[in-house]
Amino acid sequence: MPASPSTARAINDRLALRLLQQQGALTAGQLKQLTGLSRPTVADLVDRLTDAGLIAVVGEAGEQRRGPNAKLYGIVADRAQLAALDVRTEGVSVLVSDLVGTVLAEASVPIGGDTGTGPAVEQAVALVERVVKEAGADRLHTVGIGAPGLIDPASGELRDSSGLPEWHRSLVAALQERLPEARVNVENETNLAALAEQRDGVAADRDTFVLLWLGHGTGAAVVLDGALRRGASGGTGEIGFLPVPGTTGLPSAVDCDGGFHSLAGSTAIVELAKSYGLPVEDAAASGPLAAGVVGSAVALVAGTAGRPERAGPSDLTGPAERFLDTLADRLAIGVASVVAILDPGCVVLGGEVGQAGGEVLAARVEERIRRMSPLATVVRPSGLGGGAVLRGALLTARDAAQNELFAPPDR
Template sequence: MPATPSTARAINDRLALRLLQQEGPLTAGQLKQLTGLSRPTVADLVERLTTSGLIAVVGEAGEQRRGPNAKLYGIVADRAYLAALDVRTEGLSVVVSDLLGRVLAEASVPIDGATGTGPAVEQAVALVERVAKEAGADRMHTVGIGAPGLIDPATGELRDSSGLPEWHRRLVAALQERLPDARVIVENETNLAALAEQRDGAARDRDTFVLLWLGHGTGAAVVLDGTLRRGASGGTGEIGFLPVPGTAGLPSATDCEGGFHSLAGAAAIARLAGEHGAVGSAEGGEPVAAALVRDAVAAVSSGVSDAAPFLDALADRLTVGVASVVAVLDPGCVVLGGEVGQAGGAVLAGRVEQRLRRMSPLATEVRAGVLGGGAVLRGALLIAGDRAQDELFAPPERP
């Protein structure tokens, strides 16, 4: 069934806007060349998008740099503003950007576990408002939030999870109340990290992979055939609860102690380092576990063999979890993400891949994540941008 004129216009508009987003400012002639559309069609869409306030003339190009053909058109980046939040058990980080994802302001605040729910929520919302003000963001269009815990696939809401602060769940409602015109989206932090590593990081060439999150806790995100898989209850990738050998017991429905978390969580890695005499110095708020791994990798890379037993023992532990995931999903690629995965780099990833080859007949490449803990904020900004652009890049159709 052929597209109606209004549908065709909407498709052409979105194509042009995506090109302007990816390539930067373009002339009408360049848009014609890249889209394959006719000159009159391009002229029509340029006029339509300019009138709607989505694009504007931002300069001129060409040797003469004058005349209508030399006009450079670009997306009006301040048409809308985006916010991204990385919600952790111990605090909050916020980034505010324009429509193109250019960061305008950012800040973090620690939130003590002893802080009451109400004061913690107020502290978090106040930080968002302060960063937005510093960015000059007077029109917050979309807020993307990355949080630990399960996201209900039916409602998109953060489910009540034991062990997580109550202010996490209250924060969404508070932000919606203080920013009534903004769209607020919540996603699991590990899922966001996977999206960021696929868009901008270690998995850019993969449409099927698993990201193993190694930070304060453990988690996994599953991307199959280009689609993030969440599961029936939103729990795909809760690898911290995976029963594994080498722990004192078994995990329970309310506590992952005894599961893979007991082998690969930050506290477990720090204990393992202590058992092998490894030491590390955290820098700039870097988690202790990541610092221990980073310093061990640096030592091994410098020819100091004393640090090798710690990395070998850690690789043994990680491979137990990775092999289990590979046996079920056969993803072909596993990315070691989070602060620890980034700190371990190719040295730790190579050790895990080497062990995996001995344990599994399924060919699997193990890579180190390149975005570290910042992947959550980047992923939250990406989903906020995608939502905003989906709405704004669909101009009202003419009758």
């Protein structure tokens, strides 16, 4: 059955807006070429989107730079402002952007583990309000939040989780109360990191892949055939609870100690580095300690390339190599389990630790997977690191806002 005129217009409008979002400003002629639509159809949609306040003339193109064919059309970026939050166990990062994703202001605030729920929530909300003010935003259209823990697939709310600060759940409610006109969307941090890597990172060429999050804790995000999979209870990828050999016990329903988390969480990585005599204190200059430890070990190993011989007994390159080998052994246990079930073809080592490990750690894990599994799997280090959560939160907020704003009036 052919589409109705209104449906056809909606499809054409959405296609043109998506191209303007991806390509930047375009002329009517360029829109015609990219969409394959006729000249009159493009002229109609340009007039329709201009009248709706969604696009405007932003310049001219061509050698003559004059005439209707030279007009460059772009999305009206200030039609809406968006906020993205990365909520961690130890603090919050916030950024505010316009409708096309240009960052207008951003900031972070640490929140100590001994901070009460009320003060912690107030610190976080005050940070959001300050960044909104610095961005010059009149009001927020959509807020995207990335947080650890399970998201209830029915309600879209952050579920109560043991081991996570109570202020996480309270923050979402407080933001909805203080920003009543904004749409507030919450998503698991690892899922957002995977979406960011798929759109802007190392998984852009993959419709199917798994992101293994390596940060304060561990997690995984599963993207199959281009779609993020959340599971029946929103718990797809809770790999920290995976029972694995090499731990002192088994995880429980309320505690992932004894699971994969005990091998690959930040505390486990730091303790492993100490066991090899690597200086942990020097790695805490900036960023998470575990990422600093891994980054320092990678630098030591990479520094041996091309050297005819190593230094004396005090040289740490040997312990650094053994540390990275053992860490790769641990990560391969989790990765091999995922590969055996899902056969994703690609695994991204995400988070600050995955980015710090770079190709040195990723290559070690990939080599072990080749020995452990008959399923061809490439292992890549994150291109976005810990910043992937904030980027993913912004992308989901932008998509949600554009889906609403770009809807034609007669739909």
